[in-house]
Amino acid sequence: MIAAPRDEAPEAPEAPEAPETREAREAREAPVQNETARVEAFSDGVFAIAITLLILEIRVPPTAQHDALRLALVNLWPSYLAFLASFLTIGVMWLNHHRLFTLIRKSDDGLIAFNLLLLLGITWIPFPTALLAEHLRGPDQRTAGWVYAGSFFAIAIVFNVMWRYAVRAKTVFDYINAAAITKQYALGPIMYAVLVIVATFSGVWCLIVSVLYAVYFALPPSLWRRKDHRAT
């Protein structure tokens, strides 16, 4: 028989003699599903705002003498690069968050707390982005780079802890190969630890590697796909 994700088998055996009508069951389950929906909606909002606020960090060069604007715009390249790197990274983290939540059957208080911690990290990103853009060619690019790469590293850690919590709290769907995903998740902190090392040498490379990481993570992760549990 089909293991329908939303049905919690031990709690609601779909016995033919069950007196509970479909309407009643929907009504009973609705608040729980709605809770997850609102957590996702709130998270989507925070991701969307954080990713859009990044543009506010790029300041328009003031009016000057003829043909000065072109040079001024070219000189803004650290801002463009930092904008691109942070946009893609937040975008991929949103994607990651979104995929993670498709695997989660229901939210509980612990998950909501971890999610809040994760959003704290996402909300924080515009600051290190502006910091690294401002100091990319200055004497303190290493410090700025560490703050930048360290922020991503911390978020990757929170993602891992959150996923492991969800697996242990049994709030994920049964048909998921949780172990394989846990293994894949562990890659994030390692990659962003490497980014911290890269930042030690060059702020520019720190941003370029961030872009490359984001492109890599955006590639189709076949592991996330739901297995075809309809077979048989």
Place this chain on the structure above:
Amino acid sequence: MIAAPRDEAPEAPEAPEAPETREAREAREAPVQNETARVEAFSDGVFAIAITLLILEIRVPPTAQHDALRLALVNLWPSYLAFLASFLTIGVMWLNHHRLFTLIRKSDDGLIAFNLLLLLGITWIPFPTALLAEHLRGPDQRTAGWVYAGSFFAIAIVFNVMWRYAVRAKTVFDYINAAAITKQYALGPIMYAVLVIVATFSGVWCLIVSVLYAVYFALPPSLWRRKDHRAT
């Protein structure tokens, strides 16, 4: 029999001879449910934006001589602490708002008005946050702390009034132990009144206590849980 939350028993007795089809009933009820959904969606948006705007208050230190950035970043600790305290407090208030609305069966005009008042408070938070961060080490930290703690106190009051209104207007689900939740809600204003007193002595402790409050409120509140009304 199961008291299915969405069914308003006296209005829509599920009589077997009822000529009303499921489609018709859904169509009839849809706008009401949609109303609550849009109130929640709008509120989620305001919470998400207010919580994300907080980062705009942390200004990037300008480029200076070598190794000056590290010190400048350390000196920004009042901004980080205020950001953390307000982020967690708004986050917990969102959680609270979200839980409260899972208990509410339908929204009416009074509830929408109270909700607007609540959102006014949430939208206001970035200002006292920036105020306290700016004045945390200055001669006027007490004034800034009062504005900060007083804002949270006012929001806690609005939460209480709103909940009591919802209980009295009978817009909450029947199976809820409303009295117990009312009692628990009353804790908020008391705690934030204490925070106002703390702010009299120290702006820093005002922020630290705010963080502790938020962590406390984020802990699983077993009272909020729906009782298992399926038993029998």
Place this chain on the structure above:
Amino acid sequence: MIAAPRDEAPEAPEAPEAPETREAREAREAPVQNETARVEAFSDGVFAIAITLLILEIRVPPTAQHDALRLALVNLWPSYLAFLASFLTIGVMWLNHHRLFTLIRKSDDGLIAFNLLLLLGITWIPFPTALLAEHLRGPDQRTAGWVYAGSFFAIAIVFNVMWRYAVRAKTVFDYINAAAITKQYALGPIMYAVLVIVATFSGVWCLIVSVLYAVYFALPPSLWRRKDHRAT
């Protein structure tokens, strides 16, 4: 028989011999309903952001000598009053928008275009708000007041035109007393025309009257309520 809102009677007579299954009909109607949902979601987002951006206009007074902050905070009252007036007005306009859309059966291109025009007005509000706050005690408060009141007047006009368009394009539900609502809607432009006159005399009164208007509009408008079309 019940005039179920979502069913377009002339198009889809629910004949017992109809070969169309419920699944098929839902699939067919889904995109249209989804269209309205996304228009509302997008509008909610714009309303929520515009209402939250208002706080950015209130600038934190810089650190100064002892006890100077209290006076500086008191002197910010024009900003608080403008914030309050615009918050409540946008809030009530959101409420209005929300109620209007519960009466709308489906969206068409004209409605979407009018909605975009309406959102243009909402997005614009933070500018006249900051303008009036800045000039409330200056020699040019009349000019600032006109821009402020004129903006609300223009939005009220757009609301009216949009509603009349929806009624004429027959995209509202049949059971609605459209004429009565049209009459009620006509009140908006008149009230905000009066506000323009008030602004001629005093910027402060322009803001106070805006607050009073918002409170008035937030009161339960029994006309909006769906008539109980279940009787018979």
Place this chain on the structure above:
Amino acid sequence: MIAAPRDEAPEAPEAPEAPETREAREAREAPVQNETARVEAFSDGVFAIAITLLILEIRVPPTAQHDALRLALVNLWPSYLAFLASFLTIGVMWLNHHRLFTLIRKSDDGLIAFNLLLLLGITWIPFPTALLAEHLRGPDQRTAGWVYAGSFFAIAIVFNVMWRYAVRAKTVFDYINAAAITKQYALGPIMYAVLVIVATFSGVWCLIVSVLYAVYFALPPSLWRRKDHRAT
């Protein structure tokens, strides 16, 4: 028979003897549909924020001597015009995005990646908007105009590539006349290429033509309408 959009005929033949209940099928399909919903919700958020942030670029003129404000407000016309042009263009792009997604049956990783690229463009718009407003009457209006028109051109290209990808990946509904829409989509890049040429001659005309384009695109595109596949 009706080709119900959500049913993937070869996968789920609606055979009368099918042992799969409606509940089971809904549960199985829910995550996929939810994925599209969250992509749309996230996109809506980004569009809504980008369109609302535009107002932050219009700076309030400071208090000055009597009657100076009126002139100062008139002198802000480049900001108003740039605000209007970008608001309408983002609005129409949202509409376009929204229509495109009503044609898309399900999202896959490639589509999500293209969508992220598209949102990168939308998020970017506030910068060229402020840039052109600032330099509209300066010696470098041509440079600013190119950046402005070039940004729209790039977004139009991404829309095209994304649509062609969706058609090729067969993620669009079957009943759509994809070739006709592809042809219509190709108009966008051509029109915005013309805008780049217009920007070479005049920044003001670049903005006026942008407004005209937006109005043109907002007109009812009969091609987008779903054909009446209920006939027969």
